[in-house]
Amino acid sequence: MSEPGLDAAPGAADIEAAASVWLQRRNFWDWSKEDQAGLDAWLSQSMAHQLAYWRLEAAWNRTERLEALRSAGSETPPQRKTWSAPLKIAAALGISAVIGVTAAYYIMKPRDRVFTTPVGGREIVSFADGTKIELNTDTVLRARMTTDRRTIWLEKGEAYFQVTHDAKHPFVVFAGDHRITDLGTKFLVRRDPGRLEVALMEGRVRFGAVDASPKSKSALLVPGDMVTATASTMFVTHRSKPALARELGWEHGMLVFDNMTLADAANEFNRYNRQKLVIADPAVARLTIVGTFHTTDVKAFIDVAEDVFRLHVETNGNEIVISR
Amino acid sequence: MPKKFESDSADARPSGASMNAFELKAWFVREVLPLEAALMQYLQHNWRNKSDIADLRQDVYLRVCEAALKETPLQTRQFLFATARNLLIDRVRREQVIPIEAVSDLDALDVAIDAPGPERIVAARDELRLLQAALDKLAPRCREAIVMGRIEGLSGREIAARMGVGEPTVSEHLAKGMRALADILYGDPADLRRRP
Numbered sequence: 001m002s003e004p005g006l007d008a009a010p011g012a013a014d015i016e017a018a019a020s021v022w023l024q025r026r027n028f029w030d031w032s033k034e035d036q037a038g039l040d041a042w043l044s045q046s047m048a049h050q051l052a053y054w055r056l057e058a059a060w061n062r063t064e065r066l067e068a069l070r071s072a073g074s075e076t077p078p079q080r081k082t083w084s085a086p087l088k089i090a091a092a093l094g095i096s097a098v099i100g101v102t103a104a105y106y107i108m109k110p111r112d113r114v115f116t117t118p119v120g121g122r123e124i125v126s127f128a129d130g131t132k133i134e135l136n137t138d139t140v141l142r143a144r145m146t147t148d149r150r151t152i153w154l155e156k157g158e159a160y161f162q163v164t165h166d167a168k169h170p171f172v173v174f175a176g177d178h179r180i181t182d183l184g185t186k187f188l189v190r191r192d193p194g195r196l197e198v199a200l201m202e203g204r205v206r207f208g209a210v211d212a213s214p215k216s217k218s219a220l221l222v223p224g225d226m227v228t229a230t231a232s233t234m235f236v237t238h239r240s241k242p243a244l245a246r247e248l249g250w251e252h253g254m255l256v257f258d259n260m261t262l263a264d265a266a267n268e269f270n271r272y273n274r275q276k277l278v279i280a281d282p283a284v285a286r287l288t289i290v291g292t293f294h295t296t297d298v299k300a301f302i303d304v305a306e307d308v309f310r311l312h313v314e315t316n317g318n319e320i321v322i323s324r
Numbered sequence: 325m326p327k328k329f330e331s332d333s334a335d336a337r338p339s340g341a342s343m344n345a346f347e348l349k350a351w352f353v354r355e356v357l358p359l360e361a362a363l364m365q366y367l368q369h370n371w372r373n374k375s376d377i378a379d380l381r382q383d384v385y386l387r388v389c390e391a392a393l394k395e396t397p398l399q400t401r402q403f404l405f406a407t408a409r410n411l412l413i414d415r416v417r418r419e420q421v422i423p424i425e426a427v428s429d430l431d432a433l434d435v436a437i438d439a440p441g442p443e444r445i446v447a448a449r450d451e452l453r454l455l456q457a458a459l460d461k462l463a464p465r466c467r468e469a470i471v472m473g474r475i476e477g478l479s480g481r482e483i484a485a486r487m488g489v490g491e492p493t494v495s496e497h498l499a500k501g502m503r504a505l506a507d508i509l510y511g512d513p514a515d516l517r518r519r520p
Contacts, residue, residue, distance in 0.1 A: 012382035016503060024498035028473055028480035029491075050345075051352065051385045058353040059506035063455060063474055170476055181477035206477050220479065 012052070018042070019052040023060060027218075064210060115141045117157070120272045120296055122253065130164035131171070136190075136250050137272045137295070158190040160251060165203070174210060178229055181206040187221075188247060199226040199239065199247050255293045262287045262309075262322070265301070273298055275315075280323040284311060343396055348389060355400040356388060360510040362401075363408060370412055380415075384408045458508040462501055469497035470505070 022039050025031070043050050115135060117123050123135045127145060135141055139157025144150075148168075152161075154175040163171050165184035173180040175191045178198075185203030190196070198207055200221040207227050208218025221227065224238050226247075239247075246256040255272075257265050263285035266277035272295040279285040287309060293300050298320065305311045305322050314321045343351060360381070367380050387407045388397075397403035459467055465487070472478045472486060484494045 012378040015382070016378070017499070020499035020503045021495070023502055024480070024495055028483070028498055029495075047386055047389060048382055050349070051382065051389060054349050054352055055357060055385075055510065056502050056506050058357055059509045060502055062509055063458075063505060172477065179477070206479070208477075218479070 012048070015048050015052045016056070019049065019056050022053065023056050027060070113143045113145075115139075115143065119274055122250070129166065129169070132162040134160040134162075134251060136160070154189050154191050156191055158188070158250075160186070160188050160248060162186045163203075177210050177231070179208055179210050181208075194230055196229045197226065198229075199244055200224065201244060201248070249292070250295060253295050255295055257289050257291050257293070259288045259290055261285060262289055262305075265289050266322070269293075269295075269298055269301060272296055274318065276319055277301070278319050278321045280321050284309075284322060284324055343392055345393075348393055351392060351396070352385075352389060356385065356404060357510050359401055359404055361512060363404060364511045366405065366408055367412075380408075380411065384411055387411060454509065458505055461508055462504050466497045466501040466504065469494055470501040473498060 022042065025035065026039065043053060115123065115125050115133075117135045117137060117139045119138045121135075121137055121139075125133045125135065125141075125143070127133075127143075127150075129145075129150070131150070133141065133143075133152070136158035139159060140155040141157070141159055142153040142155060144152075150169055150171045152171075152173045154173060161173065161182070163182045163185050165171075165182060171182035173182075173189055175189055175196050178196055180187065180189060180198055183204040183206065185205050186201040187203075187205050188197075188199040188201065190198075198205070198221070200223050202223055205221050206218060207221055207229075219225075219227065219234075219236055221236070224240070224244060225236050226239050226244075227234060227236050243258075246258060249256040250272075255265075255268050257268075260268075263279050266279050270276045275298060277298065289304065291304065302313050302320065302322075306313055312323050314323075363381065363384065364377070367377050367384075368374070371377065371380060384404065384407055387410075388404055391397065391403075391407070459471065462470060468487060469483050472483045473480070478486065480491060480494050480498065483498075484491045487494065
């Protein structure tokens, strides 16, 4: 490889300037596949381009982490505002086992409150500002309310947010690699392993990545929008009002299936019940079902499987195996 | 003329393992960038012509990363400074036009290597202060755009509307702010620590 020449144009300052233009474009403006291809092409032109970009990106990511810390309001006395959140605070040990070392660090901070629901549980948390958060089954949520901002971490599970908008006290939800910024809103966030869903009922939210990785982009959602994000993909679909209402059926303890496959329906039940449904046959898994069930009424589901689909149901310890 | 630091000396011996481009990025961010403040201090101390510093830093990074693609250095710090030193010596040898006093005190290198780097001093708990000080150092309009984008989560378009300026202007503020933040967060923490 030829020696990197000091005399070769363009200089480091020009390269860094170009890198900064790319970085701000990707973070703050519409970003298409073509834009990404353009950036990739620029990066592949030389290692100097990559290094300059990596450096700016790393610094930028670092400011994000600092911003999350900033919400701790470490300069503000802890007693300034009382939030009436009279719900149970999980033992730090039990929670940290679930959500890992990084989060455990935050939990040590006195101002964080952790709310949990067991499998099948449902809980409403009300805050002094009027904001309500409804936790669905098997959910862990951490809240940090300070005098200048409101930050929530959805560690796992699902929660429905009804946020009292206050531009002076931003409301941000972090879920894995993503962040949802409230702009006056009711929205639903569901976090499963490797997958995040955000549905907007009312108002506006901004959805984007915590870290500006090449895979990420941000979107401004309007009511009816539903985002599904995995580690490498993100897409937005638009749902009708009834379809969105179905997503929220659990608020009333109901599961609403509208042409859902048995496999997906079983997964939904399994979120709420300790006794797990197992669909043993791929052909059976593909059958579709329409109906409304109570979240804990597995018996009704089994009845449908036996009486309507003529399937074989066998209880095996903590498993209910459905086959032909 | 000082002797070149042998890159195969005990301290800088490569581990023998190579990296792919993906691992290189992670390694560069994790191990090299935190040394930038010390590297800048070293370059500034040993090179008179300040306008060369940005290019010198880039070339040190390039050399280190190209080497790391072949063999990952065991001791990043030693390897980085050995590379910097060799680069400066090469420059002096190659460019006869540079007056000899451009290179001062190259033999003081060992001191720079052994001194505790700012990255060891700036503990995690100081990060908040570091960021706030970094923001304070930005030009006012720059800071305004960065704060709206970073903390309030606004898009470029929304920032433009709020600031009452055109979108290209917002782009400039953001790009400038990002560069300044990188310089402050990686290149210049020593200066920040002196601030009240």
